[in-house]
Amino acid sequence: MRASALSIGMLATLSGVNLETIRYYERIGLVAPPERTAGGHRQYAEPALRRLVFIRRARELGFGIQAIRVLLDLSEPGHRSCGDVRTIAASHLAEVRAKIADLIRLESVLAETVSRCAANDPAPNCPVLEMLEA
């Protein structure tokens, strides 16, 4: 009944976070349990929306839940620490670069093999299978 009260459905729409995912975040303690109506429905206020948008953006950037917990802590007025934030972001960046390097290697092998496959259409042998066998 409060002026800015949001249902979980509205919060999901406004934050871009799936409704069940919001409940999941509550279960794992990533967002605080909100107040409830007499009937048991969750009622959220503004700060919950801002927190979820923060989480969604961090997830879109590939941060894991544990990293996001820390980032949320470090974003609080009391102990904002850009140095610590940068350490986490730089470490995540390194992981992203490592994954890219792995995938580029895969891509090279696959692309080369598939192209030999294509050049070989009425095929007596199959480059892809040959790579996997023997």
Add this chain to the structure above:
Amino acid sequence: MRASALSIGMLATLSGVNLETIRYYERIGLVAPPERTAGGHRQYAEPALRRLVFIRRARELGFGIQAIRVLLDLSEPGHRSCGDVRTIAASHLAEVRAKIADLIRLESVLAETVSRCAANDPAPNCPVLEMLEA
């Protein structure tokens, strides 16, 4: 007691597939249940080793289990089909390329933001947090 019989431990070592993973593959029907000794220990022969090496290589290339099932079928003497194999490999290649493109986008955003963070060391504001908030 057969000449070429392999224990699951030997098979794991020779194939490069973890012992528990071999049992998992048996549970999901990716490899056939082997014969057993009187005491219940699994006894494998050559074909099991070749099949596991095939599976391991395909996994290393990022193919999913379902795709590997099909690749294994298509590799059998009866119905070898390089065209079908190429279709699967090309589709996987497209997925790998899409993932790379996603990660490159992440990498750009993270790298740019982190570098602004570094240039900003005694920081009044934090580029990473600013990106996540508001």
Add this chain to the structure above:
DNA sequence: TTGCTCCTCACGTCACGTGAGGTGGC
């Protein structure tokens, strides 16, 4: 009253790895 939204479990996803508690085999 309708029917849309919300509620709480529990299970499924993906491809495994780990641990418990017990036993085979050289």
Add this chain to the structure above:
DNA sequence: TTGCTCCTCACGTCACGTGAGGTGGC
């Protein structure tokens, strides 16, 4: 006999999504 290997569950991982069966609220 030692002790290394193997056995079978069952549960944990990661971040959720889906479905069942039921109810609140405009």
